[in-house]
Amino acid sequence: RWSTRPSAGSQYAALRPHLPTVPAPVLAGVLKLALHWLSPSRVGATLVVHAESRPRPLDGPTDGLDLEHSIVAPDLTVTARHHYPALFAALSQTDLAVLVDARGTVRRVGVGLRSSTAAENAVDDHRGMRHRSAARYTFDHPDAVAVVVSEDGPVTVFHGGRPLSECAATAA
16 A cells, blocks of 8 residues: 655745744754654654754753753764764664754753643643653743654654644555
């Protein structure tokens, strides 16, 4: 049976007007990695991009991030396609989030996402833990975008505590 998958290019065109603060190459790279590498392989992942231009400090207080068991990522970026095999290997080994900065550099792998009580009360996502954590985290952090790849294949993009897009393969 044939199926069609959404392309990163079509999703980029649909999402770009809603995410003007995310640098274009970073949004394109995250979507390519999620839609063309992770989703078809059924590798679940959460990629969190902070659209602010300055890197988030990861050595002091980290609002909403549980870094206790995370690892500093090697020098990888979502904007370089030749880094995707290494990212694919790393993401297939963790259920936690990956932090990507506004330049597309992967900063940390294996990051837990915490949320406030306000986010827990305001965001009610009945899907899995990745989706719920991403929705709540983006509710608390308006500069953040989370791309969640379900192990079942669909890819959901969260911003402001709500899904902006859900991409899944369809039977043809």
